[in-house]
Amino acid sequence: MSLHHDLLAKEARYGASNYKPLDVMLSRGEGVWVWDLDGRRYLDCLAAYSAVNQGHCHPRILAALTEQAARLTLTSRAFHNDQLGPFYEELCTLTRSTRVLPMNSGAEAVESALKVARKWAYQVKGIPPGQAEIIVCDGNFHGRTLSVISFSTDEASRHEFGPFTPGFRIVPYGDADALAAAITSNTAAFLAEPIQGEAGVIIPPPGYLARARALCTEHDVLLILDEIQTGLGRTGTLLAEEHDGIEADLTLIGKALSGGFYPVSAVLSHEAAMGVLKPGEHGSTFGGNPLACAVSRMALRVLVEEGMIGNSAAMGRRLQDGLAAIQTGQVREVRGRGLMIAVELDPAAGGARRYCERLRELGVLCKETHTHTIRVAPPLVIDAGTVDWAVDQFATVLGER
């Protein structure tokens, strides 16, 4: 049996079967490229769902990781560590935030923001005890924990996982009138993704987020933007909220915050909201650990110093234009912002999965989202030649140019 099949068999024999990966076994990565066991090279057009925006195994982040790992990795928050203060300062300066709450996974950042919003609702807004409501959007993806899936509208994410956490109201995404109608005197917060990633790169209508911001301000409701996927350069700006000229009250980041080396997430606050947390009320053993802080500090530095955000905007335009120019009847729409792109196939094309499998044979790794959408989101360090090569592979799979 080949090593490839031996490893597949081990996963199948011992693992929970909660994923259905493409048939490729990766063992090495560098920049936009990953290699399988046989040394075949692939262009990574998923970038670990935007966790490796900085490219695989970025040498400066790797150096920061190994240097810090040899010095001090974890103290818990029972003691101070010398990386936390600089991490806070650098992150706040870069994102123009005033306070940071460090966590680990993205879902934990979402949970933390929901807790902060509820406490703020009772302490500051004066909502009666136990009555706080949080408005969320149809088609949302905010992670996999029990409270977070309590307001998912994806049946597979919820089925047989109840009973669920109450206190959430769901409105259609992109519909500011529906949001306005759902706000009551008990509304604590509105939680949304600036672009819905897992739902298939759904871009809301122009003006939607600005209107949501205005409604939240008018009704004293916290605007929570989940930028775990859209943030840190993915859409061609540091945060996606910049496209709409707004600032959230609470911003959630994760994924690329560590450049893919380590799970690091954070809740950023632009308002006094974070001030409601007092010692003992919330925490995490690993949150804010020195290894995470050192890795994140370098992940943010390379993003800015190496021009990755501007490159995302430029290469994103080039890739979108290239994909849109492919002459084919299989594609209904190419949409995106920066390097967060989706190719929406015609339903008659027979589903995105088989195109992802054909692309893999040509050396391009993509993942379908829902049935008819191919998500295209390479690391932000991709260059023009590689973009053009990727477009050629898509053209081969989808039809002639």
Ligand SMILES: *Cc1c(COP(=O)(O)O)cnc(C)c1O
């Ligand atoms: C990935 C993601 C999450 C969850 O992050 P995890 O690290 O997987 O818990 C939350 N929100 C959005 C928008 C995401 O893309």
